[in-house]
Amino acid sequence: MDAFFAAIEERDHPELKGLPLVVGADPAQGKGRGVVSTANYAARQYGIHSALPISQAWRFSEQARHRGRPAAVFLRVNYRRYREVSERIMALVRRYASLVEEAGIDEVYLDLSQTESFGRAAALCRQLKQEIQEQEKITASVGIGPNKLVAKIASDFQKPDGLTVVTPEEAEIFLEPLPVRKIPGIGPKTEKRLAREGIRLVRDLKQFSPEELRLRFGKWGAELYERVRGRHESPLIEAYEPKSLGEQETFGEDTRDLNLIFDRLLDMCGHVLKRLRAAGFQTFRTVVVTVRFADFATHSRSHTLTAASRSLDILRFTAMKLLMPFLDHRENPRHKLLRLIGVRVEKMER
DNA sequence: TCTGGGGTCCTAGGACCC
């Protein structure tokens, strides 16, 4: 889905039509913490995009305003609403393919191999796009390819409201001129690392043998060798078992208020356990506590119980025990303020 | 300039077992 959260808000607030729209944290007049979830295309013209600090988005909006452009409208994230819309769209999608993999709230893979033709697959997708448009009044971009990797990159190729078909014969040529960052798995760090060596395009990466890539990137290097050639074997996965479940929370301001910190941690434990049960799990065995200090240094401590537990008391006790060292002056000699705490459970059983 | 929240996967060292 194109600019999914923003598209829903635009649709539901016709008075905002044509205005730059930013869905994310509260900008608090430029003093807010947090990031942009989604910016609509008008807001993107101001340089605002997903994951941008909301304070910076506010600044960009102010700058635009001083140039005589409309200020951006900032809205909080309404996940429940977006989830509802997502579920309706996914239901629609399921009418087009028997094998479907939901890849997040606004992305989905369809196995259309039964069409046995890229042309027929494209026709189906045009119809699907139209149905989504009619039913939900928002646009989607579709990529059709010989595998999930190529389909995903193709779906990003013409946005918004795009449809890009890449046949198996075209795949390598299609990928070659693209920036390496387009390959899923190459993020900001790897992009920088490659750029330092003058490697910017997929084409540049293709000069390396599998051995050379393995040497540089380990196991992932071998996989990378395949990906830059448009090769990717991973099947569609209908549903998989969650491996962990947790919550984290950034405080409104950095703090060392122990009452507040303990209160939040114990509260989060309760919520995590509730969600664990709601997800159909009975027990957990590993507890992870995460702390982020004011300087953004992030650390975690984990403990695996000898036996699986379903007890809130044990979760709370374990989480508190894991948190303590971070508050101790030996671990935190300069008494840094806390920015975030989180708790997560693993090794869950049904 | 300041950096959310929900996750997954990989790496690497150490403990431990056979």
Add this chain to the structure above:
DNA sequence: TCTGGGGTCCTAGGACCC
């Protein structure tokens, strides 16, 4: 005194994705 090889589990950190 110096000491193999294979495997699993635990812990911590990091990169990445939506």
